[in-house]
Amino acid sequence: MSSPAPRVGVTVASPRFARPAALVGRNLMVQKAVPYVWATGLVEPVFYLLSIGVGIGHLVGKMPGPNGAEVPYAAFVAPALLASSAMNGAVYECTTNIFDKLHWAKIYRGVVATPLTPRDIAVAEVASAVVRSALYSAAFLVAMAVLSGTRSPWALLALPCAVLVGLAFAACGFMSACYMRSWTDFDKVMLVQMPLFLFSATFYPLSVFPRWLQLLVEAAPLYQGVAACRELCLGQPSWDIIGHLAYLAALAGAAMAISTRRATKLLTP
Amino acid sequence: MTEPLVMARALVKRFGNFVAVDHIDFDVLPGEAFGFLGPNGAGKSSTMRMIGATSPRSGGELRVLGVEPDDYGPQVRARLGVVPQEDNLDTELSVSDNLYVYGRYFGIPRRQLRQRVAELLDFAQLAERAGDRVNDLSGGMKRRLTIARSLVNQPELLLLDEPTTGLDPQARHLLWDRLHRLKRSGVTLLVTTHYMEEAEQLCDRLVVMDRGRIAAMGSPRQLIERYVSREVVELRFDDEEAPAMASLVNGLAPHTEALADRLLLYTEDGDLTAQAVARRGLKPTNVLVRRASLEDVFLRLTGRQLVD
Amino acid sequence: MAGTQVPMRLRPLHYFWATFRRQWRSDISTTFLTPVLYLASIGAGLGSFIKGGQVLASLGGEDYLSFVAPALLVTTAMQVAVSRSTYDVYGCKNWWSGAYRSMLAAPLSVGDIVTGHLAWVAARVGLASAFYLAVSAAFGAVHSPAAAADLVVGPVVGLAFAAPIIAYAITVRHEQPFVMIFRLVMVPLFLFSGTFFPLSQLPTGLRYIAYVLPLWHGVELSRGLYQGSLGAWPALGHLAYLVVVIAVGSMAASRTYRKELAP
Ligand SMILES: Nc1ncnc2c1ncn2[C@@H]1O[C@H](COP(=O)(O)OP(=O)(O)OP(=O)(O)O)[C@@H](O)[C@H]1O
Ligand SMILES: [Mg+2]
Numbered sequence: 001m002s003s004p005a006p007r008v009g010v011t012v013a014s015p016r017f018a019r020p021a022a023l024v025g026r027n028l029m030v031q032k033a034v035p036y037v038w039a040t041g042l043v044e045p046v047f048y049l050l051s052i053g054v055g056i057g058h059l060v061g062k063m064p065g066p067n068g069a070e071v072p073y074a075a076f077v078a079p080a081l082l083a084s085s086a087m088n089g090a091v092y093e094c095t096t097n098i099f100d101k102l103h104w105a106k107i108y109r110g111v112v113a114t115p116l117t118p119r120d121i122a123v124a125e126v127a128s129a130v131v132r133s134a135l136y137s138a139a140f141l142v143a144m145a146v147l148s149g150t151r152s153p154w155a156l157l158a159l160p161c162a163v164l165v166g167l168a169f170a171a172c173g174f175m176s177a178c179y180m181r182s183w184t185d186f187d188k189v190m191l192v193q194m195p196l197f198l199f200s201a202t203f204y205p206l207s208v209f210p211r212w213l214q215l216l217v218e219a220a221p222l223y224q225g226v227a228a229c230r231e232l233c234l235g236q237p238s239w240d241i242i243g244h245l246a247y248l249a250a251l252a253g254a255a256m257a258i259s260t261r262r263a264t265k266l267l268t269p
Numbered sequence: 270m271t272e273p274l275v276m277a278r279a280l281v282k283r284f285g286n287f288v289a290v291d292h293i294d295f296d297v298l299p300g301e302a303f304g305f306l307g308p309n310g311a312g313k314s315s316t317m318r319m320i321g322a323t324s325p326r327s328g329g330e331l332r333v334l335g336v337e338p339d340d341y342g343p344q345v346r347a348r349l350g351v352v353p354q355e356d357n358l359d360t361e362l363s364v365s366d367n368l369y370v371y372g373r374y375f376g377i378p379r380r381q382l383r384q385r386v387a388e389l390l391d392f393a394q395l396a397e398r399a400g401d402r403v404n405d406l407s408g409g410m411k412r413r414l415t416i417a418r419s420l421v422n423q424p425e426l427l428l429l430d431e432p433t434t435g436l437d438p439q440a441r442h443l444l445w446d447r448l449h450r451l452k453r454s455g456v457t458l459l460v461t462t463h464y465m466e467e468a469e470q471l472c473d474r475l476v477v478m479d480r481g482r483i484a485a486m487g488s489p490r491q492l493i494e495r496y497v498s499r500e501v502v503e504l505r506f507d508d509e510e511a512p513a514m515a516s517l518v519n520g521l522a523p524h525t526e527a528l529a530d531r532l533l534l535y536t537e538d539g540d541l542t543a544q545a546v547a548r549r550g551l552k553p554t555n556v557l558v559r560r561a562s563l564e565d566v567f568l569r570l571t572g573r574q575l576v577d
Numbered sequence: 578m579a580g581t582q583v584p585m586r587l588r589p590l591h592y593f594w595a596t597f598r599r600q601w602r603s604d605i606s607t608t609f610l611t612p613v614l615y616l617a618s619i620g621a622g623l624g625s626f627i628k629g630g631q632v633l634a635s636l637g638g639e640d641y642l643s644f645v646a647p648a649l650l651v652t653t654a655m656q657v658a659v660s661r662s663t664y665d666v667y668g669c670k671n672w673w674s675g676a677y678r679s680m681l682a683a684p685l686s687v688g689d690i691v692t693g694h695l696a697w698v699a700a701r702v703g704l705a706s707a708f709y710l711a712v713s714a715a716f717g718a719v720h721s722p723a724a725a726a727d728l729v730v731g732p733v734v735g736l737a738f739a740a741p742i743i744a745y746a747i748t749v750r751h752e753q754p755f756v757m758i759f760r761l762v763m764v765p766l767f768l769f770s771g772t773f774f775p776l777s778q779l780p781t782g783l784r785y786i787a788y789v790l791p792l793w794h795g796v797e798l799s800r801g802l803y804q805g806s807l808g809a810w811p812a813l814g815h816l817a818y819l820v821v822v823i824a825v826g827s828m829a830a831s832r833t834y835r836k837e838l839a840p
Contacts, residue, residue, distance in 0.1 A: 019343070022373040029370065030361045034753045040760040051768035058778055059627045059641070096752075109357040110418075112323050114374035115343035183668070184600035187607045194611065198618035208622055268323045269284070361751075 019116050023124035024131070031132075041132065042139040045085040049140070049147055052203070053077050064205055066227075067236045074148035079158060079233035080202040082140050083225035086133050086165040087196065093129040094173025095189055099180050108267050118263040122256060126170045133166030134159070144233070152235025161232060161245065165225035168248045171255035172221075178262040196222040224248050274299050274334060274426055274457050275320055281328035282315045282481075289315040291481035292329065297426075302448075302458040304468045304475030306563060311478040313461035314354050317430050320459065321351050334426065347375060350424030354431050354461075356415045358403045365390060365399040368418055375422040385421060392447070393417035409440045416444070420451075427451065429460045433467060445470050465563035477567055484570040489563055496569045497561040498523065500539035504532040504546065505555035514551065521545050526568055533568070535561065589685065589693025590700075592676055608705045611653060612712035619773075620645050620716060635775055637804065639720070646718035647803035648772040650709040650727055651734050651795040657705045658735030659742060659763050661698045663755040666746035669694070670837070677838055687835045691743070691827065698739040699732040706731025713803075721805025730802065734795035737819045740826025744833045766792040794818050 031037065053074035063076040101107045108121055116124075137159055144150050176189050199213075200222040206214050217223050224244035231237050273296035282290035290312040297303045305313040318324035319331060322338035322345045331338060338345045359367050368389050372382040390396040393413040398406065406414065412435060419427060429448070433441040448471060452458055462468050468475050469489045477484045477492070485492055502522070506514060507530075515527040522534035522542055532553075536542040539558035546556070597604065624641030627633075636644040669676040680690055710727055713719055742758065749755070769779065770792040776784055787793045794815040801807025 018376065019374075022370075022376070025373060026359070026362070026370045029366065037753055037756055040757055044760045044764055047765050047768050051773060055768075055774040055778055056623070059632050059636075059774055060623070061629075063626065105360050106355070106357045107359050107361075109353065109355075110359065110371070111374060113321060113346060113349075113351040113353070114371065114422075115347045115376070116374050117342060182600075183664070184603055187600075187603040190607055191603075191610060195614055198614050203618065203623045204626055208625060268318075268325065 017123070019120045020124035020127060023111065023116065023121060024128050027124070027128040028131075038132070038135070041089065041136050045081060045136065045140045046143045046147075048081050048085065049074075049078055049143055052081065053148055064207075065234050065236060066231050066238070071234060072148070075150065075234060076230070077203060078144045078148045078150065079229035080200070080226045082137060082144065082158060082162050082233070083165050083229045084197050084200070084202055084222060085140060086137055086162040086225065087169045087222050088193065089133050089136055090129050090166040090168075090170035091173040091189065091193055093132060094125065094170045095177045095180075095186060098125055098174055098177035099183070099186075102177065102266065108263075112267045118267045119260040121267070122171075122174055122259045122263050126167065126174055126256065126259075129170035129173070130163060130167050133170065134163045137162035137166065150233050152233065154231075154235045154237055155233045157237075158229045158232040161225065161228045161241075164245060164248045164252070165222070165229075168221060168225075168252040168255070171252045171259060175255045175259040175262065178259055178266060196220060200226045202226055221248065221251055271299055272335065273297055273332075275303075275459070276332045277316075277329065278331075279329035280316070280319065280326060280331055282312070282319060282324070283327040288481055290319070293476075293478075293481075293483045295476055295483065295486065297457060297459060299457055300452070300455060301473045302452055302460065302471050304472030305459075305461040305478055306463065306465065306468045306475050306567070307461075307478035308463060308567075310480075312481040313478055314430050316478075317428050317459070317461060321349055321428050322346050323351075347422065348425050350419035350422065350427040350456075352416050352419045352427070352429045352432050354434070356411045358411060358414060358418070360403050363400050363402060364395055364406070364414060367403060367414060368421055371418050372421045377422065382421075389417040389420060392420070408435045409437065412436055413440075413444070416447075424456065426457045426459065429458065431461055431463070433462075433464070441467075465567075468563055475563075477563075477570060479567075479571045485566065492563060492566045493561050497565045498535040498537050499561060500536055501559055501561050501565060502534040502536060502539050502542045502546065503555075503557040503559065504534070504551070504553040505557070506530060506532070506553050514553075517549065517551060518546065521549070524569070526572075533565070535565070535569075587693060587696060589680055589690055590697055592680065593693075593697040608657075609708050609712075611705075612649070612709040615649050616642065616646060616713060616716050616718070619649075620718065635777070637800070639804070642716060643718045643720065643803065644800075645773060646709075646713040646716065647724070647727070647799035648770075648796045650706055650713065650731060651792065651799045652767045652770075652772055653705055653709055654702045654731040654735045654795065655738050655763065655766065655792055657702050658698050658739040659758065661701055662694070662739040662743045663746050663758060664752065666694065666743050667749065667752050667755070670747060681838060687839050688831055690838070691830045691834050694743060695736060695739055695827065695830075699736055702732045702735030703728060719803055721803065723802045723805050723807065724799075726802050727799050730795060730798045733816065733819050733823070734791065737791040737795075737822040737826070740823050740830055742826075744826060744830035747830070747833050747837045766790055771796050791819055791822050 057073035057077070060073040062070040063073050065071040065076060111121060112118060140162075141155065141159055145155070173189075180186070199217055200220055201217060206217060209217065224247045228241045228244040231241060275295075275297040277293060277295050279292045279294065280290060281288065281292055293316070295303075305316065307313050315324065319326050320333055320338065322333065322342040325339050333345050334348055336345065359370065362370055365386055368386045369382060372385060377385065387396075390399055393416065395410060395414060395417070398410065403411065403414070412432070416429075416432065432448075433444055436444065445467070448458060458471065460467070460471055472489065474486070474488050475492075476486045485496065487495065504514070504518075514532060515525065518525055518532060518534060522536040524535040526533040526535075534542055534546075543556055543558055546553075620642035624645075627641040633640065677690060681687070685693075706728055709731075710719070710724060714724075746755070769783065770776075770787055770790065776787055776793065779787065798807065798812060798815045801812065
């Protein structure tokens, strides 16, 4: 039996990314109308860099880097802020937005009646968030080079690293949005996000913590991004980075798989 | 013989333990307008969603456009137009962008799409509102936009789930006219409704659904002929009195139905029966003789009213 | 509780209380864990790297924990107030079945709705401040019983943000602009109002901007109270400033609410 042939002009667009691309296009169209959201997203991490890197840096002085040698605090904390702002941006982008589209605006109900599948929707939304996150991260890297004197060529590789952090957390954000029942469930997302931000060796080395907490942090997702970005930005890469990236990729894959299943259940009951 | 566009055999839809669609069989032939008539919760929308490849079936057999919708979802949906029961327009986009973006989901090339959007705006009489936000439209305008949107891919089969709910009578007639035009151009229509007038206006054939089952199938005329007589005498009484009166009209008509406030007498000649009622000395507050409708078919088949 | 005895102005609280009762568990845990996590990570953790007589002298003599704890109480008051006066206002107007509209349909005036919403924000901020106070006392950051006055300072700071923000929030057609409030108002204030490092480190121009904005006044008040070193005149000055902001903000809010809800 043959699959039905579509009419002229209508393509079922079987290539894996062609269908989600239409929804990414829709998101870009909506976001073009609010350029200030983009603009402020570029500025926000710079505020953090100035306050924490420069302001607190003045109080702290120097911090031991990954290889033990002391580095200026701004150079120490900036890569961690790069990774954590990739996380915060992606989660912000994915959770509220997606929940709104799923349950209030019901936009996806219309979308699943077209050739797009729930999986295409998950891919498209995560891709849209990653595009933005990548842009913010690139701007942050430039600000970092100017403000904290990052000079190592390895720092360029921190960009794909931050993008991977954005991807993993965008996927997690989409997944959480699919499981939320009401707006108050965002508090629960906050309850995960806040400790990750505060304790992933973001502001000081892991050595401060007792051993059990160190193990816990090393198993947490944001730590992978912080550690990888820090080694790269300080020009002290180690083989550990491979492990960190593999962890983030696996997290992204798992979250996408769960998201697809859950979205399919929600949208095509 | 032409192959049916939709073919269902013992089709079942379950939500948990609840059976929403319970072993139904039907065929929809190319070019016809096929209706599902039934009260709230009958399973009409559930059936439509299965046909529209947005809800996997729980049992039985279903073929849409010759294939299994569960296996060929995107391919099937590419050739369908869907008007859902509740509008789900994209509230973040303008009226014309709603059509444009929807067309992009079908992979329609940009240039071709721009022309199509202009045509559809005319079709929906929304050309002047093209740049407005969807939320600023009236309910009827949103409905028209949803219907225009469903046509963006020039579908072969159009699924309309209660297309005229929320429309005023004028807008409803306008829409029926548009649907007749589409049908003449060869589009197959599948319509759900709980308005018998709509079913009679639009459908060549229909099924009466109740509690997930098909109670009867045929053309509107056939159904009326088969299940009820030609005319109906409605006797209206004061509150709650009607059931008590039922025994008093025994023998006046081949079949009677007692509702809370009315007695319905099904008969071949309404005037004669009305006179007989008067001779028995009954004093209803109102007597009405009318032609039998699908509403009566439904009442006869299920013992319940279609629209309360 | 007999509904008839509650004054009109506070009746919208019935609605907010009903929503709070549904979600209090996650609300309370966020409100409680925020101070614990921040004080542990920034106050104690980062604080252990901030030493040296000169540096500590610039922080007022005590350790870093004692420096940030009172300021974090105030920034949290701001954060709670801002989030309760952006999405909540938008939600009451547009989502969750238009709570404002049903309040108007009941015999409540637009003014009652404004007062009611602000009273609710103040109550939530008060709760958050109480938690912060308790947690920072447990961390050993409180050095004077005067700190108890933060139970008032917190809500006052919260209202100084909530009043002008609800005046704006009611007018928006889409929730996108809120991100501007977060990124351009809340985040810079959080970071640069003398919270994490003394204001004296800022260039002069920026310092004057910080003086004009309400958060710094709250930080000064709270820090003075925690240390027990707050003078009467500065206290009055800071409070007066915050009260003026609240008054102007509420007036603006009554106006915009009336325009939006009862045009
Ligand atoms: N996603 C779902 N989960 C659980 N039950 C559902 C779901 N969708 C529909 N149902 C149930 O299935 C039954 C049939 O619903 P359906 O929407 O198909 O009825 P309908 O004939 O379209 O009614 P209406 O005229 O009110 O639109 C109802 O009892 C409904 O509660
Ligand atoms: Mg229905």
